[in-house]
Every structure is written in structure tokens, then in C-alpha cells.
Amino acid sequence: MNFDEIIALDKADPLAQKRLEFDLPVNTIYLDGNSLGALPKSVKSKVAEVVSQQWGNDLIKSWNSHNWIDLPIRVGEKIAPIIGAAKGQVICCDSISVNLFKLLCSALTLNSERTVVLSTKDNFPTDLYMVQGLSDLLGPDLCQLQMVEEQDIEQSLNESVAVLLLTQVNFRTGNLLDMAKLTKLAHEKGILVIWDLAHSAGALSVELDKCEADFAVGCGYKYLNGGPGSPAFVYVAKRHQYAIKQPLSGWMGHSKPFAFNPEYQAASNINQFQCGTPSVISMSVLDAALDVWQDVDMLQIRTKSVELAEVFLQLIQGNECLHDLLLCSPKLAEQRGSQLAFSHHDAFAICQALIEKGVVADFRAPNIIRFGFTPLYTSFEDVWRAVTTLTNIVESGFYKEQRFNITLKVT
Numbered sequence: 001m002n003f004d005e006i007i008a009l010d011k012a013d014p015l016a017q018k019r020l021e022f023d024l025p026v027n028t029i030y031l032d033g034n035s036l037g038a039l040p041k042s043v044k045s046k047v048a049e050v051v052s053q054q055w056g057n058d059l060i061k062s063w064n065s066h067n068w069i070d071l072p073i074r075v076g077e078k079i080a081p082i083i084g085a086a087k088g089q090v091i092c093c094d095s096i097s098v099n100l101f102k103l104l105c106s107a108l109t110l111n112s113e114r115t116v117v118l119s120t121k122d123n124f125p126t127d128l129y130m131v132q133g134l135s136d137l138l139g140p141d142l143c144q145l146q147m148v149e150e151q152d153i154e155q156s157l158n159e160s161v162a163v164l165l166l167t168q169v170n171f172r173t174g175n176l177l178d179m180a181k182l183t184k185l186a187h188e189k190g191i192l193v194i195w196d197l198a199h200s201a202g203a204l205s206v207e208l209d210k211c212e213a214d215f216a217v218g219c220g221y222k223y224l225n226g227g228p229g230s231p232a233f234v235y236v237a238k239r240h241q242y243a244i245k246q247p248l249s250g251w252m253g254h255s256k257p258f259a260f261n262p263e264y265q266a267a268s269n270i271n272q273f274q275c276g277t278p279s280v281i282s283m284s285v286l287d288a289a290l291d292v293w294q295d296v297d298m299l300q301i302r303t304k305s306v307e308l309a310e311v312f313l314q315l316i317q318g319n320e321c322l323h324d325l326l327l328c329s330p331k332l333a334e335q336r337g338s339q340l341a342f343s344h345h346d347a348f349a350i351c352q353a354l355i356e357k358g359v360v361a362d363f364r365a366p367n368i369i370r371f372g373f374t375p376l377y378t379s380f381e382d383v384w385r386a387v388t389t390l391t392n393i394v395e396s397g398f399y400k401e402q403r404f405n406i407t408l409k410v411t
Ligand SMILES: Cc1ncc(COP(=O)(O)O)c(C=O)c1O
Pocket: 095, 096, 097, 098, 124, 126, 127, 167, 171, 196, 198, 199, 219, 232
């Protein structure tokens, strides 16, 4: 594949204009939107307006005049079509970790004859930690974590499992689980399923309703571009909302928060999943960031995501000097999310060298470099330039310089 062919792909890309809606740093190729999404241009003026006008000038009146009180629902409704959810099932609140706690308790209560929460060993740690914390709190008679390898999920579904907790796209390898199939198999055994969509919401076409998913969580700061610390979301299928009771019974989940009653009475809809006061400024940022998605077809997102990764892979594999980079992601595009992961014994140093040369990828211990593709703003030219830079770094041995072996703090 040559540079002219790459440019032709950008010219034919129906999403190419979307990149103009983002403020991307100059001289940088950003392949880390799977960790922190880029800044949509509209967010800057929105934050200025929320801070100066809504907060600064209108102060407390803004709960009504700017409808702050409905932000969690409004933002949830904007996320819903991106994850294949009909109205009334998604709300924006808290973090994935906190929302998992709410869902795990709710699902265990719905399936109270059983105690096991089944998950995968290489799930994102917070998902496992939240089950471990809950197990400590409730005791093993009510909650036990069972961890299996991804390939053993199906055979581990049995009548002792109450809840199946899965991340649709593995944060390290990008392995994509089959939501429709696993949800169906779990339901056949009477198991409720919680999907973590951290690496799939905005990255591929998720079909929660079509798959008859029970519950899901996801974050605002990756592919949804809501900025650092952006609030998360929670999905609860309509059919569960009447039976369910989540344990973090804060006043915002009350059916009438402003009645200030001493007794808690949960809202009978998705509002129940709120706990305390929403983070209005962060949520307003996410609200503005989500407008980018208004005219976007998720199938176009998926098509471009697959093409970007395939081109990247083809360029890497066609390059003799990059043969030490071993693909840890599935070879088949239909089995991957929107990232590629490679192992290399000098992965950390290579990643640091790439960043110094303006290509932002990330490192995951112990030896993985991840490249994330965000179809809204990653171009085919980005992919070409990233592989060219990687080639130069490896061919020249530039990454072996002492300064790239510094200690890792946060990635
Ligand atoms: C799969 C997955 N779940 C959860 C999280 C984090 O959740 P929280 O929003 O609680 O920080 C991440 C990454 O930060 C993740 O990749």
C-alpha cells in the first residue's frame, strides 16, 4: 500500500469532515482516544457559557432555567442511540465503578437464589475489584467472584451463576465478545448479564436492546469525548426497572427528591440509578461533546474503524523490521474492537519514543503497546504517519536511548 492509496482512502471517507469538529494538537498523531477522547471544539464555548453565565450569573436559578436537574436524563438519552437503547433506559451518573456496584447489588437481589458473579481474569481490574469489595461486604454466602479465561466463558455458564459480568471489548487485547450470543446463552441458564461498554460505546455499533441485554455501564471519557473524569452511564432494560432496587439510595434517585421526605422511595424508572447531585460542569461538557454524534451512523463508524486497523496492520506486517511486534489482538477484524495491541520486550521504551516523536499510543504492563482508532478523528494519513514513525524508531534503535527507560507513573 502506498501513500497515494492512503490519501485516496481519506478522500473517500464519509466521516472525514468530522475531524474538523475536534481540536487536535498540532504535530501530533493521537492514537489514544480509547483511553481519553479528544476535545470537540464546541465544548470550549459550552464550558465558558456554563461557568460564566449559568453558574456565575444565573446561580441557583440554573437548576430550573438551564434545566440542570434533568441533565443526567438528557445526556443519557443522547447516549442511548449510540448503544442501541430505546428511550428511558440510560442515565448519566457517577463512574463505571460506582455504577457497577449499583448494578451488581441489583442483579444479585433479582437472582437471589444464586451467589456467583462470573467474570474474566483479564477484565479491567476495577470490574473485578468491585465484585471483590461487594463479596467482602455481603459475605461469600451472598456474593462470590469466579474468574475464568475469555475462551471458557460459555462452558462456565451454569445454574450457580447469578450474574455474568463482561467487558465487551478487552481493554488490553481489543478482543470483542459476542454480546448477542453470550447474553442468549446466559439467559438460557437463568443468568443476568452486565456489560461494560467502556471500549465499545462510540467505537462500534452496540445493540443492547436487540441483544436483550439486562444491564450495562460505560464511560464518557473515551470514545464519547466527554473529557477527563467525565461521568459514566448506566443502562437498565425497561423490563427490570420495576422490580429493581439499587442500594446507593441517594436523594436524586428518590421518586420526589424535592419533597424532602424522611423515607426513601425509589423512582420507578431509570432515575433511581442516580445517587447524589450530578457533576453539572462535567456533564455539560459531555452533553456538548455528544452533539458530534447527531448525524453519525454507527455502521459507518465500525466500517472505518475496521479499515483503519486493517491498514495499520497491513503496513506493520509488510515491514520486515517490525516483525518483533507480535499482535495480541485477534487477527480477524470482526473479533476486535477499535484498537490493536502488540507485545514487544521493549514496549515501554518504544511507546515513550513514539510519544516523543509525536505519535501518542499507550503502554499496558507488562509489555503491550496499544494503538486506538477513533473513526471520528483518526485519518488514514495518521495511520500511515504513525507506522512510518514507528518504523524509523525501531530501525534506528532510537527507542534504546537511556531516557526512554524512565519509570512509569500513570498511563
Ligand atoms: C473496561 C473498563 N471498565 C472500567 C474502567 C474505569 O472505570 P471508572 O469510570 O470507574 O474509572 C475502564 C478504564 O478506565 C475500563 O477500561
